[in-house]
Amino acid sequence: MLQDQIIELITQAARKAQKKGDLPKTALPPVTVNRPKHAEQGDWSCALPLQIIRDVNNALKERGAERSSPLQIADIIAKRLPETPLLARTEVAKPGFINMFLNPAWLAAQAGEICQSGADYFRLPLGQGKRVQVEFVSANPTGPLHFGGARNAAIGDTLARLLENNGYIVQREYYINDRGTQMNIFAETLWRRYQQLFGLSVDIPDDGYPGAYMIDYARQIQAAQGDSLLALSDEQAIPRFRELGLAAVTAELADDLAMMRVFFDNWFSEQSLYEDGTFEHINTLLREQDDLYMKDDAVWFRASRYLPKSDRDEVFIRSNGEPGYYASDIAYHYNKFITRGFDWVINVWAVDHQNQAARMPAMLKALHIDPERLTIVLYDFVTLHRGGQEIKISKRSGELITMREVLEEVGVDAARYLLLSHSNEARIDFDIELAVAQNNENPVYYVQYAHARVSSILRKAREQAIDWGEADLSLLQDETELALLHKMLQLPEVVAEAIERFSPHLLPHYALDLARTFTKFYDACRVLSNDPTDAALSRARLQLVQATQIALAYSLELMGMNAPESM
C-alpha cells in the first residue's frame, strides 16, 4: 500500500545519506509516516529527523564534529529521496519534518488502476493462506439472542470479513455450551412448560427460565411429539428435553443470525469434547505434567505455575464431580489448535469475561501452544435506549429485548453500522429511536446515499451509451477530485489497522469520511454533460466515479452492509 511505499522511500534516503557520509551511521528506528491535518504540510509527513537528532549529535560529538539540527537532517534526507513517480515535491518544515506532496498525475492514474482491478486494488496479502478461526457470539443456547449478542455478531463477523478479504482462510465458529448447570435448568424448565401445556399443575424451577419463549419451544415440541413424552419420568424427560430444546434453540439462533447476515461455518458442541475423548486426553496429559492437584474435594489446575504474576489456580473438576468450564475451555482449545490445527484463533467475548481472558495463556502454555496464537477480543456492553430513556434488560424477570426485535425495528444495515462505529472498549448507548430515524441524523444513510448517487451517475452514463473505458485521467486536477483519490488510497491502511488492532470501528468512520469526500466532489464537479467539449473530462470523471463505487461498495461489504443502487 501507499503508506509502505512512502516509508520505503524515506528509509532508502536515510540509508543512502548514511552511506554517502551525510549522516553518521547510527541505528535507525523503524520509519513512520503520517498524513498531516493541514494541506500546506503535504500529503505525507515524516518526523524521523526529530527522532534521531540525539543519536546523530552524540555520534557527531564523538567524532569531534559540529552539532546538527533536526531541520538540517530533514534537508539531508529529503535531498537523498530516490526518484519516484509518487511524489511531486518535498519540503522540510520546522522543527524537523519532511513533508511530501503526491504527484497529482500519479494520483489521478490510480482511478484507472482501481477500475481495472476492482476491490482487489484495496486488498492486502496479509494472511498468506494462514488458517484462522473466529469464534464469536457463542451465547448460551438457552433462549433467543438478546441485543447484546448483536454487537458480538457485528464485531466477530466484520473481523472475519476483514481477514478473509486480506489473505486469511477464515472459519466462523459458534461454540455451543450444551452441557453444565444452565443447560439442566433450561431442560427442566422446558419439561415443566411442556407438562403445563397439557394442564398439569407443575411449576418451573425457582432459578429457571421464566421467559415466554420457553412456552413457544414447548409448543414446538408439542406440535412435533404430541403427548408422547408426557409419560416420561423426570429422570428420563430432562435429557430428552435438553436435546429437543437444544435443537429448537439452535435453529432459532441460526435464523436470527442469518437475519443479521451472519453465517457460521461450524457449530461446535461442548458436549462432544466429553464424548470423543478430548477431555480424557487432556486430563491425562495435565496429570502427567503434574498440573493437577486435589483440594477441598475439587481437582485444581496449577495455573499459577504458568503465570508469573499470579498465585491463583483454577478449578478443573468441581467438588460435585462435574468438570468446570475451565476444563471445557482447555479441551476446546486443545481441539482448536492441536486436533484441528488452526494457525490462529480469535475469540470475541464480552467484557464480563475479562478475567477468563487473562487466564487463557496459562492453559495454552500447559498444552505447549504458543499463547500468541490466541487472541481474545473483548468488547463492552450495549445499553438500549428509546428517545433517551433507558430500556432495562433483566434476564431474571424474563423481560429481554431480543436481537430480532431490534433488527426488525431498525434494520440490519443501521444496526450493524451503529454497533460497529464505537471502539470495542467503549460502552454503547444504543438509541432505537435514533437508529431507526431515516433522516440526516443517521450517518448510515449518508454513506449508502453516496453509493446510490454514484450508481445513479454510472447508470445514466450507460443509458447515454458513454464508453469511459479509455480516458485521459490527467484531466483530474480539481482539489475535490484529488482529495477523493487520496481518501480512497487510505482504505488499505484503514483495513490493515482494523486487523492489527482488532478494531472494526475504524471502518464506519472511514466510510463516512469517504462518502463525505465524494459528496464534496459531486457538489463541485459535474460529471455528465451535454456539451461535447466536456466529453474527455466526463470520461475521466466517470472512471473516478466508478473507482469510488468500488471503494464504497467494498467498505460496506466489509461491514456486512448493503450497497444500494438507488434509495
Add this chain to the structure above:
RNA sequence: GCCCCCGUAGCUCAGUGGAUAGAGCAGAGGACUUCUAAUCCUAAGGUCGCAGGUUCGAAUCCUGCCGGGGGUGCCA
C-alpha cells in the same frame, strides 16, 4: 481491598508519540431551472476529568487522585 475498561465541543463519538485536537447531530446564517437536497457552504462552539512525571514534542506513555462501568477461586 485488588484487577480491567471508560472520562475529548451542548449531545453521540473518532483521534493510542507529531505540527493549529476532528466528524456527525443539535443551535446561528446562507445556497435548489440538481448527474438523487437523505445535499452543500460559512461562522460559532474545547482547562482533552484533575495533579505530577517521561519526551525535542503528550488527548495519546508512566504515577497518584476524582467520577462512571465491569470483574474478583467450584455459573459460563
